[in-house]
């Protein structure tokens with residue numbers, strides 16, 4: 001558990017815009033331990049997706065160093081699967097084929113077609129979408145698309161699972177189910193997870209540490225909260241857990257007191 | 265795919281009110297109105313009338329447009345000697361089209377053969393242009409350097425009338441038929457390159473990010489992501505190209521001679537059979553319309569519902 005899988009050292013990110021450079025992130029310092037679950041929380045537009053994209057390697061930092069397994073992150077790769085905020089399914093492929101594309105890429109060299117199909121079915125089954133396998137993305141709801149995106153990422157059995165508000169478009173019940181499934185998968189695979197979320201309960205329930213970002217522009221890490229709750233976690237029991245309540249309160253305090261006041 | 269999208273078009277639009285509202289029933293397609301004949305017979309008249317009215321209006325508009333064309337034609341023909349009117353032309357057409365595929369040697373073949381020869385040249389020239397132009401469009405769209413290298417060349421050559429290339433074709437190929445195909449090739453290739461390249465450049469970054477995370481091979485990126493994403497643009501290019509090619513072949517054949525609808529027109533002018541020229545104009549128009557519509561059908565078949 002103590003091995004550092006991702007190291008972020010003094011990272012800043014600025015974008016070239018028509019009105020000159022826009023500094024989105026500055027002086028981000030964070031070490032992510034192997035097997036750890038991390039939640040990124042902060043107000044809309046503060047730079048959560050930007051930070052996640054940096055870890056994914058989809059964008060490279062303007063300054064500072066990003067390491068994965070001790071090596072500089074030079075680009076994306078299938079060991080760091082991403083669940084995109086806007087699901088990013090390919091509209092010309094069925095749900096099955098969207099997942100299969102990922103499965104084939106990761107396991108195609110070692111396994112036969114039948115096994116690859118099995119993996120794809122299993123991934124879709126996990127998110128409760130077996131019945132929609134042969135539908136195209138435009139034929140399913142927003143929440144279902146999001147779930148296909150999650151299935152695609154999980155099917156790759158990544159070492160690091162990067163999720164950008166994966167449960168945002170789901171109803172409470174589906175969301176709770178998927179959160180529980182996700183915790184089981186992470187426990188079984190020992191994968192590392194970084195999840196962007198707006199939901200305070202979700203952040204506490206799922207993660208070992210909650211990273212709170214200050215408001216942009218030039219956002220940085222404001223506070224880090226250690227969530228000291230034993231696993232496996234049971235959402236019903238936690239409702240009465242004192243530490244759970246403290247964690248929630250600390251995040252709310254940060255978001256609605258410190259950050260909103262600062263923004264005002 | 266399009267069939268599926270029809271079934272999913274939301275039944276939400278179904279009016280909830282039990283009283284039939286004229287505005288909503290009017291918006292209903294004719295087919296659905298026919299389906300519900302038994303269930304809601306009292307409103308049958310209300311349902312069919314607006315749909316039928318639409319069809320009638322379209323028919324009336326079409327007939328009056330065509331009628332106007334005929335009237336102008338008739339007016340002009342009655343004032344100019346030698347200019348055959350609609351009736352004369354109709355009789356000539358019946359005679360001409362009663363045996364479109366006769367063949368008395370290369371200088372005297374039926375109109376059907378002439379059209380087919382022209383279509384053949386368009387097909388070959390256009391096919392070669394697609395074979396070269398579409399892959400080239402991918403390369404130009406995907407690699408900035410190639411784009412910068414080809415942009416001035418294409419910018420310079422594209423506005424040139426394709427017929428200006430005919431002498432070059434005659435010089436290089438020493439053969440009229442190949443020269444005509446060459447002209448078709450040249451005029452078809454620009455829209456294919458430009459539309460394909462524009463399509464590749466506008467592929468949403470989201471799709472490319474998926475490819476990057478999966479670390480797909482360049483081959484998989486092209487076949488699974490770029491090609492499907494760009495297909496609608498390619499088909500636009502193809503449609504523009506075939507329209508131009510069909511325009512140009514008539515002119516090219518007038519210059520090169522041989523069997524083909526273009527030279528046939530020129531030949532009939534030399535024989536002063538003006539009614540045949542008018543028939544040819546209609547045939548050229550109809551063939552062009554069919555080509556266009558066929559490609560529209562293909563395009564619709566391959567267009568996916570995005571998002």
Ligand SMILES: Nc1ncnc2c1ncn2[C@@H]1O[C@H](COP(=O)(O)OP(=O)(O)OP(=O)(O)O)[C@@H](O)[C@H]1O
Pocket residue numbers: 015016017022024042043044045046047048049050051085216
């Ligand atoms: N490619 C870009 N070019 C210019 N500005 C950008 C770019 N990407 C992000 N930004 C800016 O950086 C800031 C952070 O964006 P980001 O998408 O990371 O926010 P976020 O925290 O994910 O917000 P949300 O919760 O709404 O998804 C925003 O102000 C945004 O406008």
Ligand SMILES: [Mg+2]
Pocket residue numbers: 048049050085164
């Ligand atoms: Mg975001």
